[in-house]
Amino acid sequence: MATQHSTAEGAAPRVPLLYDPRVRGIAYQVLVFVGLFALVYWIVGNTTANLQRANIASGFDFLKGRAGFDIGDSLIEYSSDSTYGRALFVGFLNTLRVAIVGIITATVIGFIIGIGRLSKNWLINRICLVYVEVFRNIPPLLVIFFWYFGVLSVLPLPRESIDLPLGSYINARGLFVPAFQWGPGAWLVLVAFAVALVFVFFVRRWAHKKQMATGEQFPVFWTSVGLIIGLPALAFIVTGFPLSFEFPQLSTFNLRGGMQIRPEFLSLYLALSFYTAAFIAEIVRAGVVGVNRGQSEASHALGLRSGQTMRLVIIPQALRIIIPPLTSQYLNLTKNSSLAVAIGYPDLVATGGTTLNQTGQAIEVVAIWLIVYLGLSLGTAGLMNWYNARMALVER
Amino acid sequence: MKKLVKALLGSAVVAVMAAPASAATLDDIKAKGHVQCGVNTGLIGFSAPDDDGNWTGLDVDFCRALAAAIFDDPDAVQFSPLSAKDRFTALQSGEVDVLSRNTTWTISRDTALGLNFAGVTYYDGQGFMVNAKNLPDIKSALQLSGATVCVQAGTTTELNLADYFKANNMEYNPVVFEKFEEVNSAYDAGRCDVYTTDQSGLYAVRLNLASPGDHIVLPEIISKEPLGPAVRHGDDQWLDIVKWTYYALVNAEELGVNKDNLEEKMQSDNPELRRLLGTEEGGKLGTDLGLTNDFAVRIVKHVGNYGDIFERNVGAESPLKISRGINALWTKGGLQYGMPIR
Ligand SMILES: N[C@@H](CCC(=O)N[C@@H](CS)C(=O)NCC(=O)O)C(=O)O
Numbered sequence: 001m002a003t004q005h006s007t008a009e010g011a012a013p014r015v016p017l018l019y020d021p022r023v024r025g026i027a028y029q030v031l032v033f034v035g036l037f038a039l040v041y042w043i044v045g046n047t048t049a050n051l052q053r054a055n056i057a058s059g060f061d062f063l064k065g066r067a068g069f070d071i072g073d074s075l076i077e078y079s080s081d082s083t084y085g086r087a088l089f090v091g092f093l094n095t096l097r098v099a100i101v102g103i104i105t106a107t108v109i110g111f112i113i114g115i116g117r118l119s120k121n122w123l124i125n126r127i128c129l130v131y132v133e134v135f136r137n138i139p140p141l142l143v144i145f146f147w148y149f150g151v152l153s154v155l156p157l158p159r160e161s162i163d164l165p166l167g168s169y170i171n172a173r174g175l176f177v178p179a180f181q182w183g184p185g186a187w188l189v190l191v192a193f194a195v196a197l198v199f200v201f202f203v204r205r206w207a208h209k210k211q212m213a214t215g216e217q218f219p220v221f222w223t224s225v226g227l228i229i230g231l232p233a234l235a236f237i238v239t240g241f242p243l244s245f246e247f248p249q250l251s252t253f254n255l256r257g258g259m260q261i262r263p264e265f266l267s268l269y270l271a272l273s274f275y276t277a278a279f280i281a282e283i284v285r286a287g288v289v290g291v292n293r294g295q296s297e298a299s300h301a302l303g304l305r306s307g308q309t310m311r312l313v314i315i316p317q318a319l320r321i322i323i324p325p326l327t328s329q330y331l332n333l334t335k336n337s338s339l340a341v342a343i344g345y346p347d348l349v350a351t352g353g354t355t356l357n358q359t360g361q362a363i364e365v366v367a368i369w370l371i372v373y374l375g376l377s378l379g380t381a382g383l384m385n386w387y388n389a390r391m392a393l394v395e396r
Numbered sequence: 397m398k399k400l401v402k403a404l405l406g407s408a409v410v411a412v413m414a415a416p417a418s419a420a421t422l423d424d425i426k427a428k429g430h431v432q433c434g435v436n437t438g439l440i441g442f443s444a445p446d447d448d449g450n451w452t453g454l455d456v457d458f459c460r461a462l463a464a465a466i467f468d469d470p471d472a473v474q475f476s477p478l479s480a481k482d483r484f485t486a487l488q489s490g491e492v493d494v495l496s497r498n499t500t501w502t503i504s505r506d507t508a509l510g511l512n513f514a515g516v517t518y519y520d521g522q523g524f525m526v527n528a529k530n531l532p533d534i535k536s537a538l539q540l541s542g543a544t545v546c547v548q549a550g551t552t553t554e555l556n557l558a559d560y561f562k563a564n565n566m567e568y569n570p571v572v573f574e575k576f577e578e579v580n581s582a583y584d585a586g587r588c589d590v591y592t593t594d595q596s597g598l599y600a601v602r603l604n605l606a607s608p609g610d611h612i613v614l615p616e617i618i619s620k621e622p623l624g625p626a627v628r629h630g631d632d633q634w635l636d637i638v639k640w641t642y643y644a645l646v647n648a649e650e651l652g653v654n655k656d657n658l659e660e661k662m663q664s665d666n667p668e669l670r671r672l673l674g675t676e677e678g679g680k681l682g683t684d685l686g687l688t689n690d691f692a693v694r695i696v697k698h699v700g701n702y703g704d705i706f707e708r709n710v711g712a713e714s715p716l717k718i719s720r721g722i723n724a725l726w727t728k729g730g731l732q733y734g735m736p737i738r
Binding site: 053054056057068069070071072079080081149153154157159172173251252253254256262263264341342343344346350353354356357358359360362 | 488504505508509510531533549557559570571572578581
């Protein structure tokens, strides 16, 4: 091979520089780079000139100005006296909130539906199929409208609220649940919980080692459950039940007290979760189907039960197929959360839009949007890649 | 996502427009043969398409007056319906030539946003509306502490609301929508106790609710909302044209000129009338503006005077039945005052 190759090369006539692929490659790259640079330069120059000519303010100083508008749903302290910067941050946190709980819920529903699609039970199988086909084929905005205008807004007014168990209510203004009010000493319960988690970690390690060494199994699951519930409960009793509830009560306009989960959040959250779950279900199904049949046959032959086969053999291998497309669903969900603006959920696009309109600083606000969404996407992708690397096949 | 893309494109337009239709808006308009006018997406009395799809309303008629002044044709105008939030970007980027969309004249819009207001076609103020059937005891805005309030994003309304509740030490729960129809349907569905916007807007919104009779507008007016047409910075001639189209409308009412008596008034030898109608020997008031000397004749011939526009769209002859109030002529105790045409 090697000798043949060198003779072939030696025999080749010298290529003129113009036709040398390496030289050409470099030349093209330089050209593209110069072109791109010129374009960016031209856009920036033109933009500044135009902004100046039109007398439109520019720069990021506006972030320090007083916002003057209120935001209905905020995770942090915010009032109309806060700055535009803080208003944007409130919106960012709202985006994060709906994205995170949405991702968790969508994953859970998606796994259930996806496994259900593989069920041998005809009814379960069909129900899951219908779910996937329905939600996958409707634009997410319609799903949001369905929840907001179709379901939540036909609920009764506060006076005729529907009673739910545990002192909760639901009405056109949202879901009202009792708020926890922790008394003195309540932190001990938290500490107990943390301690329980640490215990569980060590118990698992110990049980694993023991099984490796002696083949004996230890009931890890039930021990963990016992620890996680038992220790905090003990702390709770010892400190004398330091918890009271504030129940929502009817006032002139609305239910007061307790915790309100607003319909804007609820509909966005439900819509994003249900919509994305349909795609995740398909990914999960494909992942499970993608694991070689021989794997489960071998596992059965080794005497593992079908639950164990699924948990210990199929899922870990399926995850390798599942994770990369799952990541892009997570990114989609996060980006789709910007549809919030249609139903008045104050996410980053909504508060940014108001800021843009009040200050006129379109370019700055759009730049912030781009950077934040880009950051969120890269962050999610980074996390998932890390998880994927851990899950990946380790060649031994 | 779509929103983002749209905003992106919008700012890209601001960024790359070769020359922001600067110096000669009038030439551009003449070249394309129509005025591009930014209006409301559907506010009865100000700008809304009628059953045949023709745009009608006070803001719309102002655009028609401009078209009449330039082209002698009230239909030489195209309308771009704009939401509260998108309207300024549309004007800045040159998508529309003039914004006639119940827009409040404020200092920051006049400066930081790079707009120039040409006058006040409707003096308004912000009010509140509640459902009297569900809330029979509410008679005043000062009883609204704890209420949930529906409001549209990107308006002065949103800001006044915050100020008013803060100044009166009351709490409230804002629900902010971007689209007009969404605010309306959310309020109608009982998502909010209170709807707030310019008072004229409240009357218009009420007409479209499921049962308009159930809703009352509370007596308090919490702000000044001078609504008028705006143009971009940087073209004084175009600003003058918009400005004097408005003053021509008011002056025509002051001098009692309307569609019916126009011919007769054109024969008059009253010097004030002759200047307004351009019948003065050797007059050049209209041509100095970049239009023709009979521009006011064209306006009145096609759309009438200010009073006609008012009565037809929001006043006695309309479903809104709003009285002239502070929008009466200054000679009748109102604020409408036509600068002298001389
Ligand atoms: N005058 C206020 C408010 C104007 C405004 O946009 N009002 C709303 C509520 S009546 C509206 O007309 N919306 C119609 C739309 O967005 O198309 C302002 O200039 O900010």
